[in-house]
Amino acid sequence: MPELPEVEAVARALRPLVEGRTIRRARVLHPIAVRPSSGRGARRAAQDLVARLRGRWITRVGRRGKYLLLELDRGCVVMHFRLDGQLVWFDSHTLAGHVDVALDLDSGTLGFVDRRHFGRVQHFTQPDDLPGIRALGVDPLTPEFTAEKLADILRSSRPLKLLLLDQARIAGLGNIYSSEALWRARLDPRRRAHRVLPAEARRLHKAIVAVLLRALECCLHPAPDFRDPGWWFQGLEEILRVYGREGKPCRRCGAAVRRIEQGGRSTYACFRCQK
DNA sequence: CCTGCTACCTGATGGC
DNA sequence: TGCCATCAGGTAGCAG
Numbered sequence: 671m672p673e674l675p676e677v678e679a680v681a682r683a684l685r686p687l688v689e690g691r692t693i694r695r696a697r698v699l700h701p702i703a704v705r706p707s708s709g710r711g712a713r714r715a716a717q718d719l720v721a722r723l724r725g726r727w728i729t730r731v732g733r734r735g736k737y738l739l740l741e742l743d744r745g746c747v748v749m750h751f752r753l754d755g756q757l758v759w760f761d762s763h764t765l766a767g768h769v770d771v772a773l774d775l776d777s778g779t780l781g782f783v784d785r786r787h788f789g790r791v792q793h794f795t796q797p798d799d800l801p802g803i804r805a806l807g808v809d810p811l812t813p814e815f816t817a818e819k820l821a822d823i824l825r826s827s828r829p830l831k832l833l834l835l836d837q838a839r840i841a842g843l844g845n846i847y848s849s850e851a852l853w854r855a856r857l858d859p860r861r862r863a864h865r866v867l868p869a870e871a872r873r874l875h876k877a878i879v880a881v882l883l884r885a886l887e888c889c890l891h892p893a894p895d896f897r898d899p900g901w902w903f904q905g906l907e908e909i910l911r912v913y914g915r916e917g918k919p920c921r922r923c924g925a926a927v928r929r930i931e932q933g934g935r936s937t938y939a940c941f942r943c944q945k
Numbered sequence: 946c947c948t949g950c951t952a953c954c955t956g957a958t959g960g961c
Numbered sequence: 962t963g964c965c966a967t968c969a970g971g972t973a974g975c976a977g
Contacts, residue, residue, distance in 0.1 A: 707973055752971050786955045845970050
């Protein structure tokens with residue numbers, strides 16, 4: 671379920687564990703997790719990954735949108751958690767539970783876990799070799815994301831919610847925080863983006879940044895604990911204002927929160943205060 | 946070029 | 962209890 675704040679928190683917690691470490695050996699337990707996006711050639715991809723990672727060392731942990739990057743002395747490991755992927759840490763090289771890909775480091779083992787097999791672990795010479803990364807739009811937590819930049823992005827006839835989910839426009843918002851940002855900005859998720867007035871666009875800009883920063887703070891306290899196999903972010907539900915609250919009173923005006931479908935996915939909103 | 950729909954996977958949940 | 966339908970926080974690929 672990770673969106674930008676969760677992946678950012680994972681990147682920060684991972685740095686002291688892996689930066690400067692050598693990958694002694696990579697193990698691909700479930701080749702489906704490393705197959706190319708075309709979907710075929712998983713076994714071959716697994717062999718390639720193992721060969722390319724042997725002996726490399728991790729220079730830096732980075733993030734691009736919802737992608738986690740392990741930059742190496744040669745090339746880069748790109749991970750995407752999609753809906754359910756997560757990381758686990760083992761102090762030894764002995765694994766436990768479902769692990770798709772294991773990176774045996776000189777100090778322990780980093781495991782990529784995703785029972786559902788939506789997520790991916792891949793190696794590229796550089797991150798931009800993956801089309802999904804090359805196409806990413808502005809990162810909303812960088813200075814480049816200004817109110818003017820958002821106004822530019824809003825030149826579209828699409829509904830606001832679908833536009834905010836588009837990773838090629840803004841990188842890192844997902845289904846939860848797009849609903850949350852629109853609630854905070856008091857904007858109807860069905861509104862066509864180019865109908866949004868300048869003052870409303872400035873409100874939305876502030877709301878996006880505020881929602882993400884608040885979630886990031888929550889994700890960092892307590893920090894991710896990869897050693898606990900059952901670990902997941904605590905307390906996130908309490909900071910959500912509309913997401914998942916169908917039928918419950920709006921925290922601003924008391925009207926019932928509604929769930930609607932947009933692009934085949936759930937959107938939550940209060941249509942009394944979101945116009 | 947843009948937009949919208951579906952497939953991709955597996956597990957959890959709720960109704961009957 | 963068992964079974965089936967539905968849902969899940971994402972993205973790539975394809976058709977129009």
